[in-house]
Amino acid sequence: MSISVESLTKIYGSQKAVDGISFTASPGVLGFLGPNGAGKSTTMKILTGFIPQTSGKASVCGFDVETQALDVKRNIGYLPENNPLYQDMYVKESLAFIANIHKIGQPEKRINDIIEQTGLTPERHKKIGQLSKGYRQRVGLAQAILHDPQVLILDEPTSGLDPNQLIGIRQLIRDLGKTKTIILSTHIMQEVEAVCGQVVIISKGKIVANDSLKALRAKNQNRSLENIFIDLTN
Numbered sequence: 001m002s003i004s005v006e007s008l009t010k011i012y013g014s015q016k017a018v019d020g021i022s023f024t025a026s027p028g029v030l031g032f033l034g035p036n037g038a039g040k041s042t043t044m045k046i047l048t049g050f051i052p053q054t055s056g057k058a059s060v061c062g063f064d065v066e067t068q069a070l071d072v073k074r075n076i077g078y079l080p081e082n083n084p085l086y087q088d089m090y091v092k093e094s095l096a097f098i099a100n101i102h103k104i105g106q107p108e109k110r111i112n113d114i115i116e117q118t119g120l121t122p123e124r125h126k127k128i129g130q131l132s133k134g135y136r137q138r139v140g141l142a143q144a145i146l147h148d149p150q151v152l153i154l155d156e157p158t159s160g161l162d163p164n165q166l167i168g169i170r171q172l173i174r175d176l177g178k179t180k181t182i183i184l185s186t187h188i189m190q191e192v193e194a195v196c197g198q199v200v201i202i203s204k205g206k207i208v209a210n211d212s213l214k215a216l217r218a219k220n221q222n223r224s225l226e227n228i229f230i231d232l233t234n
């Protein structure tokens, strides 16, 4: 199991954002769905070690997010929502910066491989500020996978992309999901159908569905995922 979450709770002041959720994830793409404010980003931030939980447990590749944070960081790549990038850095320079943080051996070769894998080759000599939103997301993904983590956390990686850019990023996520465990949050049900094997739906901090996409549809009279989502979260 690459990700294990057990009775995880997060309370901000008096607001319970995540309320005792449990789930596991193995290699493949898990769609993490829920209305705005359901607790998705909070869960993702706890998994990546950005914020501590209030109670419960979570582990990544067997490492506890609270007590083994460094091991967790070595095994996880994170693309936050509205990922901030240094606009004035060149693509290669920004990847060299991240490679240095992770102390990657032979960074030049790794950076070139990742540039190719993420489809950045035609734009590799540009500054990040000169890139389209689709290519900026590719840079974010390249940064997240540079240290070859087993687990990837992607918070709405395709929001704001045009249909052509969507196809490219989705294909990349599908390919990565062949070997890595990916948690993908998205509001686009079509994307879930195209990319995800497992679906977890969270509403008001609680899990209301956790199934394979196929099983979830079968349990709900094979209705559209959109209708299932609305029923479960309304």
Ligand code: ADP
Binding pocket: 012, 015, 016, 017, 034, 035, 036, 037, 038, 039, 040, 041, 042, 043
């Ligand atoms: P989602 O990602 O599903 O939209 P979030 O995890 O961002 O949901 O938020 C869950 C709930 O926690 C929301 O009600 C949100 O307002 C609240 N929340 C998120 N971050 C904070 C914070 N830093 N301080 C207080 N409340 C927060």
